[in-house]
Amino acid sequence: MIRVSSKTVAIIPAAGSGIRMESKRAKQFLSLDGKPILALTLEPFQESTVDAIILVVPLDDLEYCKKEIVERFGFTKVKKIVPGGKWRQDSVRFGLEATEGKYDLVLIHDGVRPLIEKRLIERVIKEAMVNRAVITALPAKETVKEVNDLRDVVKTYDRKRVWMVQTPQAFRYQDILNAHHKALKQGWEEATDDALLVEKSGITVKVVEGSEKNIKVTTPDDLELARFLLRS
Numbered sequence: 001m002i003r004v005s006s007k008t009v010a011i012i013p014a015a016g017s018g019i020r021m022e023s024k025r026a027k028q029f030l031s032l033d034g035k036p037i038l039a040l041t042l043e044p045f046q047e048s049t050v051d052a053i054i055l056v057v058p059l060d061d062l063e064y065c066k067k068e069i070v071e072r073f074g075f076t077k078v079k080k081i082v083p084g085g086k087w088r089q090d091s092v093r094f095g096l097e098a099t100e101g102k103y104d105l106v107l108i109h110d111g112v113r114p115l116i117e118k119r120l121i122e123r124v125i126k127e128a129m130v131n132r133a134v135i136t137a138l139p140a141k142e143t144v145k146e147v148n149d150l151r152d153v154v155k156t157y158d159r160k161r162v163w164m165v166q167t168p169q170a171f172r173y174q175d176i177l178n179a180h181h182k183a184l185k186q187g188w189e190e191a192t193d194d195a196l197l198v199e200k201s202g203i204t205v206k207v208v209e210g211s212e213k214n215i216k217v218t219t220p221d222d223l224e225l226a227r228f229l230l231r232s
Contacts, residue, residue: 007051007102007105008049008050008051008104008106008107009050009051009052009053009054009099009102009105010045010050010053010106010107010108010109010121010168011053011054011056011095011096011106011108011109012038012045012053012056012095012109012111013084013088013091013092013095013108013111014028014055014057014111014112015056015057015058015111016028016111016112017058026061027112027217028041028057028111029061029064032114032217032223032226032227032230033227033231036068036069037111037112037114037217037226038055038057038065038069039069039072039073039075040114040115041112041114041116042055042069043073044117044118044121045077045109045116045121046074046076046077048121048125049125050077050107050121050125051077052077052078052079052099053075053077053079054078054082054099055078055080055081055082055111056081056083056091056095056111057081057082057083057084058083058084059083059084065081066081080098087189087190088191088192089183089188089189089191089197090189092108092180092194093180093181093184096173096177097177101173101177103173105129105170105171105172106170106173106176107121107125107128107168107169107170108167108169108170108171108176110216112216113166113214113215113216114217114226114230115211115214115215115229116167116168116211116214117211117213120136120168120208120210120211123208124136124168124170124208125170127208128170128172131204131206132171132172132175132203132204133169133171133172133175133195133203133204133205133206134169134171134206134207134208135166135167135206135207136165136166136167136168136169136207136209136210136211137164137165137207137208137209137210138163138164138210138212139160139162139163139164140159140162143157143159144156144157144159144162163207165193165195166214166216169194169195175203176197176198178201179198179201179203180194180197183200215229
């Protein structure tokens with residue numbers, strides 16, 4: 001594989017409403033040991049070798065994010081804050097389009113994974129220099145079964161071949177943009193994993209081992225776990 005330029009942008013989709021958090025405030029803005037979750041997520045990207053950050057947030061929170069997160073915490077690499085869409089897939093596409101094709105590599109990372117570490121970001125970037133698509137994931141610790149609508153087991157997977165996917169995920173700009181536009185054209189609307197769209201394009205996806213700490217905060221229990229991990 002030919003090595004490409006390292007000019008990199010990180011797209012941080014953080015436009016969800018956080019229904020499962022059972023909070024009046026969107027989960028990405030909840031406090032985690034004195035800082036908004038989104039601010040904690042942005043910190044390692046600010047300190048990393050990425051050249052720019054595109055932040056995607058709810059339309060009503062654009063000004064809040066600009067003043068209370070980006071300006072307050074000095075995230076100079078955030079070049080644009082754009083409104084998200086109905087689905088995560090829409091928000092990522094809006095972030096991609098906001099880059100205007102100025103970057104060679106695109107990292108996509110969930111705004112509610114606040115314990116991402118700089119060293120993992122750099123490992124993903126390094127792998128993405130020689131592979132067209134890279135994801136972070138962890139090998140499954142438990143047996144995974146597929147069930148039908150009646151909760152009858154229809155298939156049991158070989159645990160040694162199953163990995164639990166995380167973010168960041170990294171792609172060549174044109175690959176991921178084309179994949180999102182193809183998905184839009186063909187009516188795929190609710191993809192929760194960007195790599196899936198790239199896989200549908202026939203591109204091989206490389207796995208980099210992620211981190212046990214890199215959890216996604218979606219429920220009150222997740223928030224407590226994140227607080228424990230942060231303090232430890």
